Each structure stands twice: as C-alpha cells, then as structure tokens.
Amino acid sequence: MGPIPVAIPALSNFGLTHLGTTGHAMADPPQPESAAMPIDATSPYDDSNIFARILRGEIPCSKVYEDEQALAFHDINPQAPTHILVIPKGAYVSWDDFSERASETEIAGFVRAIGRIARDQGLVAPGYRLLANVGQNSGQEVPHLHVHIFGGRGLGPMLAR
Numbered sequence: 554m555g556p557i558p559v560a561i562p563a564l565s566n567f568g569l570t571h572l573g574t575t576g577h578a579m580a581d582p583p584q585p586e587s588a589a590m591p592i593d594a595t596s597p598y599d600d601s602n603i604f605a606r607i608l609r610g611e612i613p614c615s616k617v618y619e620d621e622q623a624l625a626f627h628d629i630n631p632q633a634p635t636h637i638l639v640i641p642k643g644a645y646v647s648w649d650d651f652s653e654r655a656s657e658t659e660i661a662g663f664v665r666a667i668g669r670i671a672r673d674q675g676l677v678a679p680g681y682r683l684l685a686n687v688g689q690n691s692g693q694e695v696p697h698l699h700v701h702i703f704g705g706r707g708l709g710p711m712l713a714r
C-alpha cells in the first residue's frame with residue numbers, strides 16, 4: 554500500500570511535459586504518490602473490496618472499536634504512531650456516496666464513533682488529524698469509505714506541496 558497523500562515532500566512531482574488544449578507545452582500536474590491505482594469514486598460499490606472482507610470476518614484486522622454503525626482498526630501500513638481506519642458498516646464507496654445515501658442514523662453513528670475513538674485514544678489534547686480520500690485526485694485505494702485518524706506526533710503540513 555502506498556503512502557498517504559499528506560506530509561510527503563514534493564521532490565519530483567512534475568513528470569513529462571505534454572501539449573495542452575492550447576498547443577503550449579505544459580507540465581504534468583502533481584499526482585498522488587501511490588503504488589495502487591486510485592479508485593473511481595463514481596463506480597458502484599464492489600463488495601469484494603478488502604474492507605468489505607474485513608467487515609465479513611473473512612480477513613483479520615487489529616480491531617480498535619466496533620459498534621452498530623462503525624468498525625475501527627489499525628492501518629496495516631501506519632503513517633503515524635497512531636493510524637486508525639474507521640469504516641461504516643454499510644456499503645458506501647466513499648464520503649461522497651455516504652453523504653448522499655446514508656441514513657441520519659448511520660451518519661450520526663459514524664461521526665460519533667470517529668470522535669469517540671479519538672477521545673479514547675487520548676488524541677484530543679495533543680491533537681490529531683482526520684482524512685477521507687475520495688477518488689482519483691486523492692489517491693483513494695480502497696473503495697469502501699474509510700476515515701483515517703492520525704496522531705501521536707506533529708503531523709506536518711496539511712497537504713503535499
């Protein structure tokens with residue numbers, strides 16, 4: 554799994570030049586640095602994704618928290634001393650899909666679970682960061698909504714520059 558798109562030094566973000574619609578040479582825009590292909594957040598939900606399999610118990614996870622609406626577990630490739638993923642139990646591709654289709658109960662339950670996990674982890678006083686990648690430009694790799702909770706150290710700039 555590739556690094557998250559925060560706090561990554563932007564040393565070689567510009568690739569080959571190409572001709573834009575005006576015919577002038579243009580630099581390629583910075584791309585998220587990721588080994589995996591980013592998902593298309595407009596695609597229908599695919600229940601073979603890795604987090605769906607974790608939810609079904611087909612693949613183990615290092616569980617941090619679970620309730621009716623949410624499951625949280627440690628990221629397999631942590632980018633900070635605390636790196637927890639919180640996922641809704643319902644089948645939602647991304648934050649976009651969730652915010653459009655989820656019920657009030659699911660949304661309230663999910664948001665409250667994220668806050669509670671951060672509090673339980675002692676992250677409020679030192680501070681922490683939430684991140685939800687959506688689709689191509691963000692480098693989202695897993696097509697089931699997940700919110701990253703990062704903490705345990707200073708987290709650097711908000712975005713790669």
Ligand code: 5GP
Pocket residue numbers: 554555557603614615626627628629630631638685686692693694695
């Ligand atoms: P995204 O780039 O989609 O926002 O983040 C996906 C995250 O899922 C990555 O940080 C990656 O390390 C994590 N991840 C991918 N596969 C697994 C897995 O099987 N188990 C766990 N715990 N995390 C995973």
